[in-house]
Amino acid sequence: MWFNKDPKDVIIELSSHPVEGLSSAEARRRLDRDGENKLAGKKKKTLFALFLAQINDAMIYILIAAAIISGFMGEISDSIIILIVILINAIIGVVQESKAEKALEALKQLSTPKALVKRDGILTEIPSEEVVVGDIVIIDAGRYIPADLRLIESANLKIEESAFTGESLPSDKDANILIVAEKPQIGDMKNMAFMSTLATYGRGSGIVTDTGMNTEIGKIAKMLDEEEDDTTPLQKKLAGLGKTLGFAAVGICILIFAISMFQGRDWFEMLLTALSLAVAAIPEGLPAIVAIVLALGVQRMIKENAIVKKLPAVETLGSVSIICSDKTGTLTINRMTVKKTFFNDTLDILDNLDITNNEGKLLVEGMVLCNDATSTEESKTGDPTEIALLDVGIKFNIFKDPLNEEHKRINEIPFDSDRKLMTTLNSYANKYKVFTKGAIDSLFKICTNISINGTISPLTEELKEKLLSKSNEMSDEALRVLGLAYKDIDTPNIPLDDFETNLTFVGLMGMIDPPREEVKSSIELCKGAGITPIMITGDHKNTAFAIANELNMAEDISECMSGSEIDKYEQNEFNKIVNNYKVFARVSPEHKVKIVKAFKSHGNIVSMTGDGVNDAPSLKAADIGVAMGITGTDVAKGAADIILTDDNFSTIVNAVEEGRNIYNNIKKAIIFLLSCNLGEIVALFIAILVNWNSPLLPIHILWVNLITDSFPALSLGVDPMDESVMEEPPRNPKETLFSGHMGLYLAVNGVLIGALTLIAFKFGENIYPGSLRHAQTLAFVVLSASQLFFSLNMRSTKKSVFKLGIFGNKYLIGSFILGLGIQFIIITIPFFADIFKVYPLTITDWIIAILISTVPLIVNELLKIAIKNKK
Structure with a gap:
């Protein structure tokens, strides 16, 4: 390597001259051979490709199937509504993703536009892209380094390398020393200068040893290019849910059709009924509701000084169990202080x-x-x-x-x-x-x-x-x-x-470089929330430990590990010991990625914060990358999922709290929708099984799924923040959406809503014999109203709705009133009544329907008491 060779030997090896430099002809030949001194990136995805990626999802396929089914059943307006939902969901995703992959472009922009080199014995200023291996480059204070150099001369030369090393102070450079270590860290290569770093003091000269993608910054670019994105836990759960619902829908169709054939019913009529039941199994508005809730969460996080580049990152940040933080400028103020x-x-x-x-x-x-x-x-x-x-x-x-x-x-x-x-x-x-x-x-x-x-x-x-x-x-x-x-x-x-x-x-x-004053309390908050803060820095071990100890991140220097010690372990071996350490000092970009992967190997959701070029690969490798907005380089911002506009570690804690609440709210919305859909399935399935008339028409099911359910689900998605959320440990990444009694609530309320719908239907048939439409109207109202009452309970599975306050979520109350109002309009205005095939109800009918619909509110309050007493 160049760092362990004498400058004279390097000049000879690279066929250059310390005074004359390269000839113009030779420089041109080398430029043709090696290419321009700039960073290469992978081909960008087109907007159409991004759009296709958004609809390549099991849930979207189910929605498309639902649109086709609705069209087949003659409900063209419902088909159009479903397709609009799909389109909105895809557009939101495209807008977010099109802004997400800018890391390599930012790396290119870091290259200095001009370089001072010796050509034909004359000092010449040329574009940095034209610098070639063997060029003699002149360095003075304030000038960027255009390529990787082996220093030839140096006089009090200092180069600012914090973006690579994480060190607060500029590195002293000395052309005359030789590095004997086999694999020195970048910060220890005192006789080298690296592309895109800045000379802050003194002067010097060096010979170009590497250009473009062969430079240290080029290696980082390659790592960024090669690092693949992982889907977030929520995306994985929704994808799995979509597949499950898809299989369930197909299974229901086959089962009901088989039962109807056994019962000797009209096969075409039963095919339509089976298809309507399959539609009931699919929460048509779920993807759009999740995207909207995440988008609203993003707007709130902007007010908390956190800019989210990808919607699912909000949820991921809320589930982190490890925060790997850079020291300089993140935990510290990035200013030397006496x-x-x-x-x-x-x-x-x-x-x-x-x-x-x-x-x-x-x-x-x-x-x-x-x-x-x-x-x-x-x-x-x-x-x-x-x-x-x-x-x-x-x-x-x-x-x-x-x-x-x-x-x-x-x-x-x-x-x-x-x-x-x-x-x-x-x-x-x-x-x-x-x-x-x-x-x-x-x-x-x-x-x-x-x-x-x-x-x-x-x-x-x-x-x-x-x-x-x-x-x-x-x-x-x-x-x-x-x-x-x-x-x-x-x-x-x-x-x-x-x-x-x-x-x-x-x-x-x-x-x-002292710690930020507010960071200590933020770290204590993290620990209380079951989150382990980890320091990863390019600084020396003693300095890193002193800061970590002051912040209560580490108690003993034995909890610190240096980059040279990390090198002794293969990834699999390192994975086994990584939990013993809280501070990693004197590390390289490769080490940061290795550390992140090691923590992830234990099932952790890992967040990585950073601001320098050296942080970009680990920001990409982590489940959630958080970049500093003020001191952060464009590279770090491009590679990150979230950018902090105030560079404040405390903002990360606020973002974690917000993320946890958003996830909980999304979970509430999902369970609410699935419970409602299960109620529809129970009502239809039992009615067919016992050879009753269908209590609901396909248009009733679609209307409830797309309209009546959607507003309460959205309102649950923006439920006010739960103050106790940071007292809970991080979610187990492997837990399902039905953990924490959610599965119990889903089953109980699904069966309950279905049973109440059937009770209303049979009550209508008994009171108004021969009027199937009247009975179906009662079932339609109870189905809708019981779901609205149930939505009040879903604000919390632990606390009583009366303790939370009936009016604690004004949007939910608005949705409740709107839902009942819409039902009243549909049933009482003849134009809508004809479209929905419903019968005008009497005042007595309405009172009975509302009384039946309040049962979920009472049952769920009793269920909360039972669960609390059991604990």
């Missing part, structure tokens, strides 16, 4: 810093003056470490620009990675001060004294050990420690070599 200081023999938090004290003021002033960064409310530029030091000054009203005016910089020695020091000379009245900041071990070499409480004393070995102990104490908390030293001089005209000699040590500052 947390502790040490001076005057005292280690304390920054808030307790006393700038009225001589050493305290000197420590802050020195860190601000010996600094090349800028920090204002409008913008922050420069090294994040230096910005953090300026922010300390701002906290104590010591601002860089006024301080520089008062104490002008006369001379300086820039920071050097070998010295690990930076020095400035500033004017102080008629005298001058030399300020030097840097690593404590480097300061020890140039300091002879120490200032403690206004007294300057010799810096003894004993004091050095104490200072080192305090520095290590901060390092153990994953703080990055910088020290300050100074000396007073009378004249600025001294050699630079004398600047960093005989200095007086002042103090230390320890900084870190």
Whole structure:
């Protein structure tokens, strides 16, 4: 590999020249051979292909069959209604899916548009797509890296690689070192630069080793391209339900037809009856209702700062049991911040810093003056470490620009990675001060004294050990420690070599990219909800553990694993041990995918949050990918299912709560619809079995299924949030839609509604002998009204509807009133009565029908009490 070879050997191997670069002719030949330096993507699906994918579903096939059946039975209007339902459902899916696959396009856009290269001995700026292997690329601050490079020269070069590594600080680069490790992580390849990263400091040059899809970012693109989407749990359940209902519909047709032949009935009449019974088995509005409920949930989540790209992702997020979160910018604020200081023999938090004290003021002033960064409310530029030091000054009203005016910089020695020091000379009245900041071990070499409480004393070995102990104490908390030293001089005209000699040590500052304040409580909420938060980061193990420990994500460093340790395990072996760890540090994109797959292997529904290019493959591999909207790259946003507009971990918890409620509401709507359809089947099946007249006409069944049931089902889908939902553990991904007593409610209410419909029918036949239409009208009203009363119970299978409040769901009450109103209009207005073949009811008929229809409300309240007492 290139990282373990000398730059001279790389240049020879790639047939280039350090001064002349490539010739234009050779560059053209290589461009023709290797292709343009850009990322390739897979062919996009057409809108028509997306549309076909939406209707390629068992439930949709059943709906199409229902439309054909309705048309065959002469109910053309019902056929049209069903086809409209199918069309709306498909359009919603196409709109969502057409926006979902943009990850590769975003990866392409990350490539820098221009690159500075040597061609024919001349520096030339060319489009990055024309960069070829062997090109000598010039790097300076602010310029993107156009391809993967082996560095040839470097001078204080720093490159921002957080999108790859997850590290808060830019990586120091050194062309002269050789990497001896066999498989180093990207963050450890100090002699390499990678496509689409940004040079933030210093300068350098490098030779192109890989372009396009062969680069590190290209490998990520391949991983994105190869990663297949999994259908969500709800999609799988509905698909299974659709197949079951399809087989049931066919079975019912065959069974009823066979029974009718045995009874000697008219075969054509019984064929129509059997088909109407099959229609009763199919909840025609179910796919549309589920899609609408999900869409309404998406609108609510937007208000909670979460943008959902795919409708089913709402449900999936609500079922997650593992949240794998990136550290930088997700759990932390993505800004280096000074947390502790040490001076005057005292280690304390920054808030307790006393700038009225001589050493305290000197420590802050020195860190601000010996600094090349800028920090204002409008913008922050420069090294994040230096910005953090300026922010300390701002906290104590010591601002860089006024301080520089008062104490002008006369001379300086820039920071050097070998010295690990930076020095400035500033004017102080008629005298001058030399300020030097840097690593404590480097300061020890140039300091002879120490200032403690206004007294300057010799810096003894004993004091050095104490200072080192305090520095290590901060390092153990994953703080990055910088020290300050100074000396007073009378004249600025001294050699630079004398600047960093005989200095007086002042103090230390320890900084870190700290956790977001609100994240700790959010993580506790996750744990209470049975969700395990996992940190996955490119940062070092100690730093990652310090943050995880502060957030109560991990209690011991033994719960942390590094990328190099992950490499020791094959996927199957890693799957067995993954549950022992809460923090994964120094990881690569491949590791992230491996971790996600390992957690999924235990049956978990895994969510992955992230913001960088390196997070994209794992966002795709996870059941639900959550990208940061502010700091997130276009790649992460393109690969994710949900985007957080405020980059706040707490928003994830709110989204989980919303997702759980949406799923529960959808489940309520599904069980309600199936119970109603089962009631229709029971009524028709028993009537035929005992050789009665049919209590319901096909148009009655279709009307109830498409209209009367739909509004209550939708209302249940937007039922107000259950405050106790986050006290429940995550759903078992393998559980059916009928878990949690839902199957019991389905069976009891299906049989009950069917029985009440038959009771009303026989009551009508006995009261009005010879008037089949009158009896069928009573059955039609009871079927519809009993389902409306039952919908009130379905708000909760545990709490009484009276405890929840009858008017707690205003939409459901509206649906209830609308349903009864529509039934009244159909039966009393002659035009509609002729269409639906119903008979005008008397006031007594209505009272009896309503009284019979209230039975489900009473029975379900008693059922809730029985279940509660049993527990």
